[in-house]
Amino acid sequence: MTLLTIFYTVLFYFATGVFAIGLVLKIRSYARAPAPLKIATTPAPVTNTGVGLRMAREVVFFESLFKSSKWTWVFGWTFHFALLLVVLRHLRYFQETVWLPVVLIQPFGTYAGFALVAALGGLWARRWLVDRVRYISTPSDHLMLALLISIGLTGLAMRFVAHTDIVAVKVFMLGLMRFDWQPVPADPVLLVHLALVAGLMIVFPISKLLHAPGLFFSPTRNQADNAREVRHVSAWAAALDKRS
């Protein structure tokens, strides 16, 4: 095995470990922190079914963002939906027998690659052009966009400019999953693409990418408006009741 293969093999195990363990720890910490008071942003659904629908609208359509800013919504929603298609398209590298939905999605995933880069460009442009957004942008905000755009561009380059040996890529990926390690193809564009994706996985649990799990734990969105009907008491608040 070459040093290169060893490096990428170790990198992907490390990245997967950080991503999975980091995310589990964060989610556990969100889940364990009590929400002592009912703070749903009203008007809010009065039933748990309603809350599920509200959450679904937030996750699928970005409802609140739509209310807020149509430009941010167009770019943000396009980026996320394109990313979903692209990720689904990539599942074929991890499956010996590729699922039918993943097969069907292949052509759409290709177009989504362009939409993804374009939408990220729009989001980045806002960080320079809107003075309020420029003010709040930190270096890490810019780096995150640079990282995502680079992943998108290297991916598109391998599809449309200089094809990489995708069969070899699949052999490498399946090898990682089966602990039967295979050489990583030495295509520089591919190596950059893979390294950046690993980087994205590593920063996920320590960065603002935590907005993804965070939304599900946001009390203003995930609580039902039933404060009068159902008494809501968290553990530490209940301890106060016992004291007095």
Add this chain to the structure above:
Amino acid sequence: MATAAFDTPKLKSYPVSPLVQVGAMSHLKPFVANAPIQTALGFPGELVDDWQDKAIAKMGELLGKYRSLQVYMDACVHCGACSDKCHYFLGTGDPKNMPVARQDLMRKVYRRYFTFAGKHFPRLVGAVDLTREVLDEWYSYFNQCSECRRCSVFCPYGIDTAEVTMAAREIMASVGMGQKYSNEIIGKVHRIGNNLGIPGPALENTLEGLEEDTKDDTGLDIKFPLNVKGAEVLLITPSADFFSEPHVESLIGYAKVFHAAGISWTLSSHASEAGNFGMFIGNYEQMRNISMRVREAALELGVKRIVVGECGHAWRVAYSFWNTLIGPFDYLDPRYPVPQHICEVTDDLIQRGALSFDKDANDDRIITFHDSCNVARASRMGNMPGGQFVIPRRIITSVANHFHDMAPQTIHEGTFCCGGGGGLLTDDLMELRVKGALPRVEALKNVVDDHGVNFMATICAICKAQFTKVLPYYGFNMSMVGGVHQLVSKAIRLGDK
């Protein structure tokens, strides 16, 4: 007291987001609570020596106690959705009054002490040490948030700056940097029973005076009962309703509704305050202790229902928190929701045909309705979501002939705070209060110009006090503001039906 001179913003005919003006409001902060005020609430009298360690420890404690804070510290992506939503930003242009930047004042400290990225790469993620400069900035800008939750409507993750502001104020009070206005008032509630500091005998006098005045007006014996055991309803109302104009007009309205419907009711000198400033300073124990007086009064007087008067954040605490803080209410009549808003009581009576009105009595008024922020975005009335918007308007249109809403993006869940909520209704913040009222006053001016509106009804003691003070800065008459039950009071038919 004298505050530095400032210019009242110009009213624009349509909303425009201001350009960022760095530092525009950095000079403004409320008075810090002195030692007697602080120690009365169990807080240190002055900034403690090891305040930095204490503050970080407190932040850690709050992160463990409030899921909201923990998630909101992590989840923000700086998308800017909230950046043009805060009335204080719209009125001042100070970028630190953008909700995201206000949260970032805490987030950058959180990152430094509680996250891997902030501990090892502080510059990259904008993490900073909690220095004296940062603390002073906290004090200034976390006291320029009225906890109105408008930002939380528009945030894609529901991040509520009010939660962050409350946590910051709690941390600051716990190291000796409490806010004078709020903490002094909380002391009064505990010492005297209400925010205005009206002792029991004075309250009794006032209510007797009101009975006489109402008798002169109507010729009827309309009661304002105090501490009546066995009454059906305990009314918990902001103490401003006893003394302030236009608040007292609504109190007379509540009394007339109860009179006309034949409902026996009482006020309590033990719990003569609906307001709960414990929420403003983010202190759960204070909020609970202040609420507990209501439970004690209800049990002592043996009432069957608890009704809350016109007060915004008080209704939030009552509606959303009381069941948690002082429930269960199994000793009250289960046929009624607990607590019930006075507007729910009146609306229900109107819907059942139990009240009748002479709508023409309000014909001199062309009315609009200001949704109070905490009623709109942190509570409900009636059975359906959004009842808090429907019910007050249904009352107004039942008692008056002329009603026009303000622009759609400035009412309902998108309503603007009056500019004085959340513990900021103090003269030392007058510049902020005037500038923060700008978005609301602009929307008001549009209906004044288009429809000849001359009265803005609202159901919050702070809104009423704030608007009577700041509307004149914009060239409007202070008597334009009043309560919904002020309109009810004018039109209700008593005894002659």
